[in-house]
Amino acid sequence: MDIGGQLPAETVLADRMDVSRTIVRSALQKLDSDKLIRWEGRNKTLIRKPEPEHRLEVEEGTLSTEELEQRFFEWILRFDVPAGTALNVAQFSRQFGVPVHNLQEFLAGLSRLGLVERRPRGGWFLLGFTSEFAIELSDFRMVLELNAVRQLLTLPPEHEIWQKLETLKQEHEDLKAVLKDRYHDFSLLDEKFHSAINSVVKNRFVLEAQKLIKLIFHYHYMWDKRDELERNAAAIEEHLEWINAILAHDVEKSEAAALKHLRRSKVTLLQSLRGHKFA
Template sequence: MARTDERFRRAYNRLLDICSTMAIGDELPAETALADKMEVSRTIVRTALQKLDSDNLIRWEGRTKTLIRKPQAEHRLVPAESSLSTEELEHRFFEWILRFDVPAGTSLNVAQLSRQFGVPVHNLQEFLAGLSRLGLVERRPRGGWSLLGFTSEFAVELSEFRMVLELNAVRQLLTLPPEHEIWKKLKALKREHEDLKSVLEERYHDFSLLDEKFHSAVNSVVRNRFVLEAQKLIKLIFNYHYMWDKRDELERNAAAIEEHLEWIDAMLDKDSARSEAAALKHLRRSKETLLQSLRVHKFA
């Protein structure tokens, strides 16, 4: 399979995911916005939109594309078996949990998920086995897999360890020279936060992906194999945890955006005291949010 075909298949399936979160009659975002969100070229976006139109999932009138039918499993394009990395599978799996609020205790249909994510069954089985070592899923006695919750003690320990790692990352970041790429990333992230803040009431679900992008950027300045492994688990829990209490999601995300902006400004000013204070403020609130989520779902 040509690499361009693989990119198109992934982009088209990503576009189906976006459509699945919309209501019938909603207008799709502009092509430029979709290209940025999907991280592909406008050419690929336009080709994917043309397929949506030909499959009678959208109505295309001039620049307006309106959703007229919800995508179904049969609309998805299955990539070649070797085309999906572990990181991409991880991203799709946890985004699925996040977007569709899959609750703890849900049985996982491996055959269905392998078709949905475009990976062979054995690859998905290996991925789930890895998650089981982190205590996020478990194999059922009679076969198959289930999603799990975790204890408040686990959450507290992980939160405290997260603070240690991210404060260390902040200290290293502030020593980097002006030409280092992190400063451009932080300026771009500031703009993204401000853009999302301006339309938050309609797009507050998008904050989780921006939150992951921000924390990943801060942590990227640390080059340590043990830290990287710990950060993977932290990302899975804090950025994709499937038991978030959704009752105040808009308000919580609005507060988190303000905390991120305060933190970013302090780092751009290279003010170590303000940077560490802003980081601690945000990380402590994230800890309390996680614990509240567990209490709501009776895991505390």
């Protein structure tokens, strides 16, 4: 590209590179932070050529469990994989570049969460994201995040979470100011916010569930685009109400704000399912 040239739209880049819009957005944000492009609303202008130091080092070896989870969920959600689909482990092994035995262990973990099931004669099939699954997951999410809020409010002033929340508050305000042009960016900020809240809980028994919750509630923003601007605007206001209550160390308002947002998230997830093949 020539200096001053315009990058294509995110959807075009995602299709051209065969990756999700989330990955494209992350790459664009890095190009913007490295001052290689100027990102203004929908316009992304090349302002200087990349140098070798701008390249990320390629990690050797197979995917980590976290990366495999992300690839698997992206595959389901990007390609509208319906419930009841047989899962070809050998094909996944080639597609994701991981050994068959690692995939078997991964699917066994998902089976404990009710997402997949072993077939009587061998192999696996997808149970899918049903409305019942979404309701159970949402209710469990409320229990975990309310517990996280209560633990967070007991932490000392020097704990890193307080600076994280101040930074997140500013990031929400910044996005709110340009939301009309960059409302697609909310899904990444939503994931970052909820991850920060949950990071204060060090309980090995909820970590696996938290990863699943994060993936489902993050990715449902990718498959349902109806009223996306309005929904994201409402969610930003709810996040800010929640953050301000925590920063004020107000237990009652913090829990009320958490419940308000989590209940609305449950409703939007169920609405997404009803408008999608997974329901």
